[in-house]
Amino acid sequence: MPNALATIASYSNPIEAGIACSRLNAMGHLAFLENEYIVGVAPFLEQAVGGVLIRVRPEDADACREVLLQFKPCADQEGRAARLKDAADPTADPAVREA
Secondary structure: OOOOOOEEEEEEEHHHHHHHHHHHHHOOEEEEOOOOOHHHHHHHHHHHOOOEEEEEEEEHHHHHHHHHHHHOOOHHHHHHHHHHHOOOOOHHHHHHOOE
16 A cells, blocks of 8 residues: 555644654654544543554654654653554554555
């Protein structure tokens, strides 16, 4: 699938996800949020939809993960790093498997 996107991170807070996505876009990467409205309106569905996802082009995924690992918008650096490591598993994202 030539237009597939890779998921590089998952956030439980739409605001934090938006800040991280804006950071990636400001650095020249094309990044998108998925599920931000669902989680914002119905936070109890966060686990059901997988959180607010940051999606990027598969060829930019590694560089974007590095940016997010260095980016510290809040004190929960350990939790975010763990989520990024989980998202880095290529078998976790069907778009990466097919690319």
